[in-house]
Amino acid sequence: MTTYDVAVIGIGGVGSSALYHLAKSGARVIGLDRFAPPHSLGSSHGQTRVIRMAYFEHPDYVPLLRQAYQGWAELESASERSLYFPTGVLQIGPESGEVIAGVRKSAEQHQLAIDSFSHEEISKAFPGLVPPENCVGLLERNAGYLLVSECIDAYLKLAVQHGAEMATNCPVHAWDKEADEYVLQSDTRTIHAKQLVICGGAWAQQLLADLNVPLTILRKQLYWFENQVPHYTSGASFPVFLFETVGGIYYGFPQIDAQGVKLARHDGGETIASAQAHSQSEDIADRQSVEAFVQTCMPQLSTNLTRHAACMYTMTPDQHFLVGSHPEQSGLHFAAGLSGHGFKFASALGQILCDLATTGQTASPIGFLSPNRFS
Ligand SMILES: Cc1cc2nc3c(=O)[nH]c(=O)nc-3n(C[C@H](O)[C@H](O)[C@H](O)COP(=O)(O)OP(=O)(O)OC[C@H]3O[C@@H](n4cnc5c(N)ncnc54)[C@H](O)[C@@H]3O)c2cc1C
Incomplete structure (x- = not known):
């Protein structure tokens, strides 16, 4: 019987990075997934993800973002693939809104370069954009997008090259701790491991239920x-763009292929009971809201749809992540509740989970993401 140093449940966005970092560190590691990543049944698909440093959500994320940018550069170098495209990110909204005020706060606190645009200057500098009244723009040049499935694919291929094992289409139904080992049960296998890393995305609702932090799934x-x-x-x-409007927060990407311009609404979403209830069906009200945004703010763009996809956000009560080691189960580490903004951090979170599983600690500043904040 093999006892692995570490088992990783879920090798999607974050778990693929954890698997890579663990294998590279020399750990004997296996990654298990209910599907075959990169797949389109969880939270890490749909071509692109925004990455930006002047983080309106909270300045405490900025040190982790510095680590994440470095991690993506290392992945590009190790895989010899282009994964990050620094198009710049333009954020538009009222001066006192969550987005603009938050970007300014992070930029000031961490001395990040941003360029400011008045309402009139936005349309001149970015033809085709019509900002709502009373809005200003902030452009962060050291920002852009990541190719989401390609990042996961690159991490998994490199992890295997470093000796990781993978079990795909292999849902873990149960895990328990026996003596000082974790024992995982799937349909076909029983896995023994000294340390357990859980990166279950929307399934964390069940996998980490004993953290007692309510996780809401949004389609x-x-x-x-x-x-x-x-x-x-x-x-x-x-550039990549994000608009805070009175009707909602909308974001999108420059056209990169024949599919056209990708757009989505960041706020809102349909609450579903669990990841099992997810489907690819369209939400007509959401689509009409995005079309209304196009007609108002990007009037030269057609509203003819070339592609649609549905994906899941896993929301914590305060929309900040849950990252760390389990308060009661020694040897269990997790990244969960990424609340619709976690992919850009996956390179750093994988390294952090590797640190926790191999040394029991990390130098990365993750204290503000501890689930203890809810107790
Ligand atoms: C539409 C959309 C747009 C987004 N835009 C951005 C953005 O622009 N920038 C950004 O930074 N973030 C963005 N996010 C958020 C980001 O994509 C997610 O936070 C991140 O990808 C989640 O990664 P994950 O590893 O937690 O989940 P996933 O990648 O879904 O991985 C979880 C994995 O666990 C597996 N699993 C679950 N249960 C089990 C089990 N019991 N046994 C075995 N395997 C299991 C699943 O099959 C899955 O592969 C967006 C999310 C969505 C949905």
């Missing part, structure tokens, strides 16, 4: 709209 929609004009393309140096 979120992504749309690709046909584009006929050059302004909205990566070739025209169009």
Whole structure:
């Protein structure tokens, strides 16, 4: 019988990175997944993810983002693949809104470079964008997008090269601690491991239920709209953009291929009871809201849909992550409740989970993400 140093449940966005870092550190590691990542049944699909440093959600994320940027650069170098595209990220909203005030606060606290645009300057600098009244813009040049499935694929391939084992289409139904080992049960296998890392995405609701932090699953929609004009393309140096409007927060990406411009709404979403209730069905009200945004703020873009996808956000009560070691189960470490903004951190979170599983500690500043804040 093999006893692994570490077993990783869930090798999607964060778990693929954890698997890579663990294998690279020399640990004997196995990653298990209910599907075959990269797949489109969880939270890490749909072509692209935004990455930005001047973090409006909270300045405490910035040191982790510095680590994450470095991690993505290392992944690009090790895999010899282009995964990060620094198009810049333009954030637009009222001066006192959550987004603009939050970006300014993070940028000031961490001396991050951002360029400011008045309402009039936005349309001149970015033809094709019509900002709502009373809105300003902040452009962070050291920001852009990641190719989400390609990042996961790169991590998994490198993890295997470093000696990791993978069991895909292998849902873990139960795990328990016997003496000083974790014992995991799937349909076909029993796995023994000294340390357990859980990166279950939307399934963390069940896998980490004993943390007693309520996790809400939101079904979120992504749309690709046909584009006929050059302004909205990566070739025209169009940035990733995020608008805080009175109707909601909308974001999108420059056109990078024949599918057109990808757009989505960040707030809202349909609450579902669990990840098992997820489906790819469309949400008509959400689509109409995104179309209304296009007609108002990007009027030269067509509203002809070329592609649609649905994906899950796993929300904590305060929309900040849960990262750390289990307060009662020694040897159990997790990253969960990434609340719709976690992919950009996956490179750093994988390293942090590796540190916790191999040394019991990490130098990364994750204290603010401890689930103890809810107790
Ligand atoms: C529409 C959308 C847009 C987003 N945009 C951004 C963005 O622009 N920037 C950003 O930073 N973040 C963004 N996010 C958030 C980000 O994508 C997620 O936070 C991140 O990808 C989640 O990674 P994860 O590893 O937690 O989950 P996943 O990648 O879903 O991985 C969880 C894995 O666990 C597996 N699993 C679950 N249960 C079991 C089990 N019992 N046994 C075995 N395997 C199991 C699943 O099959 C899955 O592969 C977005 C999310 C969505 C849905």
